[in-house]
Amino acid sequence: MRxxxxxxxxxxxxIKLIVVLLILVMAMSxxxxxxxxxxxxxxAFVISYLLSPLVSLLERxxxxxxxxxxxxxxxxxTILTAAIYILIPVIDHQLASIRSEIPTYIEGTTRLIxxxxxxxNEFAGAFHKFDIATTVQNKLVQWSASxxxxxxxxxxxxxxxxxxxPLFAFFMLRDGKGLFxxxxxxxxxxxxxxxxxxxxxxNSQLGGFVRARLLESAxxxxxxxxxxxxxxxxxxxxxxxxxxxxxxxxxxGPFIGAVPTVILAFVNQTSGMTLTLVAIVYLVSQIIDMVxxxxxVVARIVxxxxxxxILAIIIGSEIMGILGMIISIPITxxxxxxxxxxxxxxxxxxxxxxx
Amino acid sequence: xxxxxxxFIFNKKTASGSIQTALxxxxxxxxxxxxxxxxxxxxxxxxxxxxxxxVFRQGEIGVGMYIIAKGSIDIFQERGxxxxxxxxxxxxxxxxxxxTFFGELSLVEENGCRxxxxxxxxxxxxxxxxxxxxxxxxxxNPVIGVKITFKLAEILGQRLRATTEKVxxxxxxxxxxxxxxxxxxx
Numbered sequence: 001m002r003x004x005x006x007x008x009x010x011x012x013x014x015i016k017l018i019v020v021l022l023i024l025v026m027a028m029s030x031x032x033x034x035x036x037x038x039x040x041x042x043x044a045f046v047i048s049y050l051l052s053p054l055v056s057l058l059e060r061x062x063x064x065x066x067x068x069x070x071x072x073x074x075x076x077x078t079i080l081t082a083a084i085y086i087l088i089p090v091i092d093h094q095l096a097s098i099r100s101e102i103p104t105y106i107e108g109t110t111r112l113i114x115x116x117x118x119x120x121n122e123f124a125g126a127f128h129k130f131d132i133a134t135t136v137q138n139k140l141v142q143w144s145a146s147x148x149x150x151x152x153x154x155x156x157x158x159x160x161x162x163x164x165x166p167l168f169a170f171f172m173l174r175d176g177k178g179l180f181x182x183x184x185x186x187x188x189x190x191x192x193x194x195x196x197x198x199x200x201x202x203n204s205q206l207g208g209f210v211r212a213r214l215l216e217s218a219x220x221x222x223x224x225x226x227x228x229x230x231x232x233x234x235x236x237x238x239x240x241x242x243x244x245x246x247x248x249x250x251x252x253g254p255f256i257g258a259v260p261t262v263i264l265a266f267v268n269q270t271s272g273m274t275l276t277l278v279a280i281v282y283l284v285s286q287i288i289d290m291v292x293x294x295x296x297v298v299a300r301i302v303x304x305x306x307x308x309x310i311l312a313i314i315i316g317s318e319i320m321g322i323l324g325m326i327i328s329i330p331i332t333x334x335x336x337x338x339x340x341x342x343x344x345x346x347x348x349x350x351x352x353x354x355x
Numbered sequence: 356x357x358x359x360x361x362x363f364i365f366n367k368k369t370a371s372g373s374i375q376t377a378l379x380x381x382x383x384x385x386x387x388x389x390x391x392x393x394x395x396x397x398x399x400x401x402x403x404x405x406x407x408x409x410v411f412r413q414g415e416i417g418v419g420m421y422i423i424a425k426g427s428i429d430i431f432q433e434r435g436x437x438x439x440x441x442x443x444x445x446x447x448x449x450x451x452x453x454x455t456f457f458g459e460l461s462l463v464e465e466n467g468c469r470x471x472x473x474x475x476x477x478x479x480x481x482x483x484x485x486x487x488x489x490x491x492x493x494x495x496n497p498v499i500g501v502k503i504t505f506k507l508a509e510i511l512g513q514r515l516r517a518t519t520e521k522v523x524x525x526x527x528x529x530x531x532x533x534x535x536x537x538x539x540x541x
């Protein structure tokens with residue numbers, strides 16, 4: 001093949017590659033360094049992945065892309081407002097109940113602590129004297145002080161994210177494709193098909209993963225809510241919501257979700273029968289999750305070894321706390337997919353290293 | 356770099372017109388009306404290639420097809436290593452000109468490899484239409500998707516018929532060549 005233009009072609013490819021990498025690094029820096037940007041983007045991605053099938057469905061009826069994006073946002077906004085109106089009195093009632101029963105819980109907790117202290121001192125009193133009450137009191141004072149200090153920051157974070165995330169999701173759904181095409185125009189010709197193929201794979205895997213995980217969490221939360229409500233356990237809705245959110249963290253999440261219920265049960269000095277029923281509720285929710293939802297929905301989408309998953313969760317929690325634990329699996333999956341694709345592409349090119 | 360930005364900004368309008376014409380003239384999109392062509396135009400990828408630049412190589416995993424909007428493309432087949440120079444021997448198969456397309460088999464194959472190497476013979480503009488794009492069209496506008504898929508099936512059917520004819524021609528050619536030899540051997 002002719003080699004006259006080779007130098008020019010290589011030069012153009014390098015310039016384009018540098019421009020694309022610079023754009024990606026800048027975008028990543030903004031997302032990681034600007035406050036609230038990461039959480040807003042993660043939630044925006046989740047919203048856009050959830051709504052994209054609905055947007056496509058509306059487009060199929062003949063609506064323009066703009067209208068097909070606006071209608072789901074209006075619909076979801078209305079449903080959320082209605083849900084908040086319906087759920088707020090229930091949550092408010094449960095919170096008011098917690099407030100009114102705080103003295104009982106304090107009494108229960110004190111009793112639990114003193115009993116535990118008594119048992120421990122009976123066992124190991126000769127070697128060490130336990131003073132759990134003082135330790136717990138100090139911890140509680142520190143904890144409540146930090147909560148009150150952090151409330152303004154948390155509230156401002158919450159409002160910023162809840163404003164930015166839907167806004168980003170709206171533009172992702174409306175202009176995402178166009179922006180991606182513009183970025184692809186800058187990708188050098190020799191990497192273009194690889195980039196397109198990779199984006200398609202990541203997009204379909206991530207979309208499936210997000211939808212599957214949210215469905216899984218909603219089912220687990222629903223089972224816990226209904227189960228606890230049917231045995232007459234207090235704050236079933238709040239505990240169901242907690243179980244749904246923590247279930248997003250693989251392996252460890254279900255245990256974290258059960259902790260408030262267990263504490264509540266011990267503090268309330270719940271009977272052995274109720275305690276067994278509570279355990280059955282959580283067990284049933286996890287059996288449904290492990291036997292039905294994970295094999296049928298989640299495992300088919302992300303093919304990662306359990307050890308990789310646990311390592312990813314630990315690294316995620318070290319870097320970004322709870323958010324890191326939740327997003328560690330999709331990020332690991334993207335890294336694996338990108339690594340494998342680039343490796344295969346490079347191997348393919350090693351055979352004939354020409355322009 | 357400056358040239359690239361210059362071309363990118365100022366050639367946009369003319370490019371858009373010629374892209375629609377190129378799509379309309381392509382057999383795959385020939386059944387689409389102007390509204391449907393505008394929809395497809397927002398999905399396809401416009402790529403510029405310098406003379407002698409490789410579009411794709413034989414053996415690479417193919418993602419989709421290209422329509423030649425401007426310029427011409429040479430198709431080569433790599434035939435193992437040339438022992439004297441240690442380079443792969445290339446056999447020129449054909450030269451494709453404006454309006455034609457190539458690589459369409461990748462639209463329906465799962466991780467199918469390119470059967471030949473495509474290289475720009477002169478500075479060329481190609482319209483890329485890939486499997487993710489076809490899936491997107493089918494999901495967002497099934498009417499357009501079905502029209503394109505039907506045409507694609509037609510193209511592949513024609514290719515299959517041509518290949519079958521060629522195979523039977525070759526077979527009869529081989530038979531007619533081997534029969535007299537067998538007769539003379541007896």
